[in-house]
Amino acid sequence: MAVTNYCPACGTQNEYISHDGRLRPKCPACGYITYVDPKCAAIAFIVENDRLLLVQRAYDPGKGKWGLPGGFIEAGEDPKETARREALEETGLNIEITNLLDVFFVENGVITIAYAAKRLNGDLTAADDALDVRWFTRETLPELVFLSTITLCQRWVNHELG
Ligand SMILES: [Zn+2]
Structure with a gap:
């Protein structure tokens, strides 16, 4: 998902980490985790x-x-x-x-x-x-x-x- 490729807080490229039982985009620079909401x-x-x-x-x-x-x-x-x-x-x-x-x-x-x-x-x-x-x-x-x-x-x- 393109919108989660970059950290919305600082713009660094996200990494995918396991958090709360799911793979989630996380920023390696500032630690911001992006939660993708349903449509x-x-x-x-x-x-x-x-x-x-x-x-x-x-x-x-x-x-x-x-x-x-x-x-x-x-x-x-x-x-x-x-x-x-x-x-x-x-x-x-x-x-x-x-x-x-x-x-x-x-x-x-x-x-x-x-x-x-x-x-x-x-x-x-x-x-x-x-x-x-x-x-x-x-x-x-x-x-x-x-x-x-x-x-x-x-x-x-x-x-x-x-
Ligand atoms: Zn960041």
């Missing part, structure tokens, strides 16, 4: 009139496929705010978080927090990193991307989610 994302599951709101991705990974609105959590940001912010950016809708649905951990190391939400107001407009945004019924779901979206949509199709 975290938040997504919103928005249903209205028995239709689910999905966003068509403009960029890879999953370019052209459909996923729940959401994105990476900024440092210091409440994940609920991430879900609200990303939904507004990608779909034009202001949403209200209603409850926590699930937390996903996938092989690429990203932790994704999924919230149920409802539309407050706003006009449906695809923007930011969304090509298109639409409401889908259980019978007309498009090609999906990401384990979290696929899993939640499967539960919704099975009527395990409202």
Whole structure:
């Protein structure tokens, strides 16, 4: 991982040492140990009139496929705010978080927090990193991307989610 090659405190090239049972980058000059934190994302599951709101991705990974609105959590940001912010950016809708649905951990190391939400107001407009945004019924779901979206949509199709 390139970001851990150099000490953030003094710029010396790090060495990898075993610390607390893991190999971690440590600076041989000043002793600073870099702890690599996981990437975290938040997504919103928005249903209205028995239709689910999905966003068509403009960029890879999953370019052209459909996923729940959401994105990476900024440092210091409440994940609920991430879900609200990303939904507004990608779909034009202001949403209200209603409850926590699930937390996903996938092989690429990203932790994704999924919230149920409802539309407050706003006009449906695809923007930011969304090509298109639409409401889908259980019978007309498009090609999906990401384990979290696929899993939640499967539960919704099975009527395990409202
Ligand atoms: Zn250093």
